[in-house]
Amino acid sequence: MRPPNMSGHFLLAPIPESTSDYLLPKDIKLAVLGASRVGKSAMIVRFLTKRFIGDYEPNTGKLYSRLVYVEGDQLSLQIQDTPGGIQTQDNLNQQLVDSLSKYLHWAEGFLLVYSITDCDSYRAIRPLYQHIRKVHPESKAPVIIVANKGDLHHLRQVQTQDGVQLANELGSLFLEISTSENYEDVCEVFQHLCKEVSKIHGLGGERRRSSVIPRPRSPNMQDLKRRFKQALSSKVKAASTLG
Template sequence: MSSPIFRRLSMHHKNRPFRIVILGQNGVGKSALTVRFLTQRYIGDYAPDLENTYTYSKCLDGETVTMEIRDTAAQVENNRLEANIKWADAFVLVYSITDRCSFNECSRLKVLINSYAKSKKPNSQNSSSLPMVLVGNKSDRTHDRMISTAEGREKAYEMNCAAFYEISVREERDSASGIFLNLYKSYKRPGRRSGRSELQQRLSCPPSLQFTPELTDSERAKIPLRRRKALYTIS
């Protein structure tokens, strides 16, 4: 029979919430994405300097899963960003397909995640062990598009993301749910960083998200040769 203290520790570990941090520039739709997932409603206007943490519970495969989702403001203070990264179990990086600066910001955030996550687990050889997904929002604004779907997919591949999504939080009611629930499944999947072939399979989304998991020949031809070689060297 286990002692009371071991039972308490076991229960604490079992009941620990799954912590997700949403990162990206202001105005890309981080809060709208969060609220769409929590309530299925769309609200367009939010205070850009507010940070909120929400709790959400759902039964998945017979297990009650509790999530803590932290919707961040764009953070100039690196110490605050570092604290949020160290707090998280997984990340959602959001950009707007109409804003290249927000797209480039995701690359910077990935570097910081690697750095801070490694300091969180200094003995770990793989600082990318925490799963993340890349989300391109505002796909309904086709006439304002600056980032192609192929470019977003390539970026997700380069950053070793668990999945890539291109969505419209405004227009699509169920897309947010798929992002968060699939992120949890990726976190729970054994050996979730086991090479490029598995990553290619994970870079797929439900058909409702209108995502094509592989580059077409014409899309790949548009990628400079140097970038195409990089795609094949990522382990």
């Protein structure tokens, strides 16, 4: 199941200079979870910089921030990279649960990433998903399952249909991508998750206007015209009296 293409509605944006009518952006908080060496950090960096950093995870635990536009609304996107020490297939050990819990409570949307070259990383997706639902029992926090390293066909251990079936069972969206080869697919993953989070929380209509520099009121043209007519009328009356 693939989400619709929204590349035309989602743009990375520089932080604007402070102005009188600057709208403070709402936060969107995303967490990227999965086993070690599935390409979580590479996905994040590729999305934010278009640069591929290779098959390693040097930034585990790092929080990334960027201002973005989602369908015309300015949002402050925060992406949390997470530890990847998942070794069990059917359950999560308590130490890992404790280390992940703070991220699960913090985030509003989740990417669960596995590598098509690693069956164990695929098997870790279900317990991760179940733990997310324990933390968010209302089941509103959107989750996308991502099969990464789609270009390594000769090393494939997990078939595309296996990912589709798992996503259907869990009620999640599924995408198979290659972080190293296709920047557009990486963008599509983050684009769709941002849009789902913003829809759930109604972020588009809740932006706050900054009061750091008060904006002066614009003059009312109708009021200016009325005052001008009054002044003109007074001058005419004064001239008549003098005459």
